[in-house]
Amino acid sequence: MLKRLRRRWQIIPTWIKVVPILALLAVLSAIHQSNIAHGSLLASSLHRLFFLPLFLASLLFGLRGGLICAALISLNFLPDILGYEGQALSQRLDILMEAALYFLTALITGIFVDRERREVMRLKRAENLALLGQAAAAVAHELKTPLVAIGGFAQRIYRDLEEGHPHREKLRIIVDQVAHMEQLLREMLDYSRPLELRLAAQPLNELVDEVISLCALLAQEAGIQLIKEADPDLDSQPMDGARMKQVILNLVQNAIQASPRGGRVRLSISQSPDWVQVEVADQGSGIPREHWDKLFFPFFTTKRGGTGLGLAISHKIVEAHGGTLELVKSNENGTTFRVVLPAKPLNHSPS
Numbered sequence: 001m002l003k004r005l006r007r008r009w010q011i012i013p014t015w016i017k018v019v020p021i022l023a024l025l026a027v028l029s030a031i032h033q034s035n036i037a038h039g040s041l042l043a044s045s046l047h048r049l050f051f052l053p054l055f056l057a058s059l060l061f062g063l064r065g066g067l068i069c070a071a072l073i074s075l076n077f078l079p080d081i082l083g084y085e086g087q088a089l090s091q092r093l094d095i096l097m098e099a100a101l102y103f104l105t106a107l108i109t110g111i112f113v114d115r116e117r118r119e120v121m122r123l124k125r126a127e128n129l130a131l132l133g134q135a136a137a138a139v140a141h142e143l144k145t146p147l148v149a150i151g152g153f154a155q156r157i158y159r160d161l162e163e164g165h166p167h168r169e170k171l172r173i174i175v176d177q178v179a180h181m182e183q184l185l186r187e188m189l190d191y192s193r194p195l196e197l198r199l200a201a202q203p204l205n206e207l208v209d210e211v212i213s214l215c216a217l218l219a220q221e222a223g224i225q226l227i228k229e230a231d232p233d234l235d236s237q238p239m240d241g242a243r244m245k246q247v248i249l250n251l252v253q254n255a256i257q258a259s260p261r262g263g264r265v266r267l268s269i270s271q272s273p274d275w276v277q278v279e280v281a282d283q284g285s286g287i288p289r290e291h292w293d294k295l296f297f298p299f300f301t302t303k304r305g306g307t308g309l310g311l312a313i314s315h316k317i318v319e320a321h322g323g324t325l326e327l328v329k330s331n332e333n334g335t336t337f338r339v340v341l342p343a344k345p346l347n348h349s350p351s
Helices: 002-010 014-038 043-049 051-082 089-160 168-192 204-222 241-258 289-294 310-320
Strands: 200-203 225-230 236-239 264-271 275-281 324-331 334-342
Touching (some): 014 051, 043 051, 089 168, 200 204, 200 241, 204 225, 204 241, 204 264, 204 275, 241 264, 241 275, 241 310, 310 324
Parallel strands (some): 225 264
Antiparallel strands (some): 200 236, 264 275, 275 334
8 A cells, every 4th residue: 555655746737746845835834924923922933834845845855956956044043143223132143053953953854864775776777687587597498599599500501601602791691690699688687587606705906907808909999998996905805706807808899899999997996904996987978978877787788789687797796796886977078987896805606
């Protein structure tokens, strides 16, 4: 019942939720100004009624809504805060404290509401990803065998056809598309399976050097310069080297594809006593703001021909290491992703 009411409330347009709050604020403000003008004793009681729209705004719109409502309420007390002739300093301080109380109430309520919403979204995302992983594993398992057979026969026929045969180019397209679908199935299975990390001391500098070597040809063809910035004396870190190489390789390949010809992709490695991090920055046109929250969702991609699983798998690998993969910035000057791993040995159990 509660879920049904919450779902119905979420589809109500924002302006319908805003109008009652603004109407209540307007009525209370009008009565407040009238009472002050006539010296009514009800003025102090009306101050408490302002908490009603304040709580509504905080509950409906979180921290931002609560602070905006607190600011609108405080406008009613602006003349008293600024003071007028004959007004005692203690009165001005009382009004100022009352205005501060509105903001403090909005701050505390808004923080708790926003935290609750983030937790609900996290749980919902985890539930959706679990269901999606199960579905992806089932689909991939059913498609893998017939797809391998199709690809194998297509490759054999392609090799047997002589150059210049009218159907040879069509077979090449079939072989390429089957290979793309096989790659997608491998990534789907990789994403749906539990990760079993093989942790060992890994020199991160060497790992990044391997990735740069693997991406050198791709970068050269795209006219991109790969730049590494790192302390040569970085300590080795406990990690699954093959998995982390997969993460960094995916980030670097994405950065190369996003950067314009003649651009640069920068890999920066740094560490502290508690963490080690790798940043991959490109010089592309950036990712639209409305896509930021979807970047690590499986099958979401803005690249033509992309599977939408690269970042999702990378995110899963980094989280399995106890670290974080995040978008640091993205604008018209480029995009930066950051991998942060704990520098301490991990007591890992398979996820």
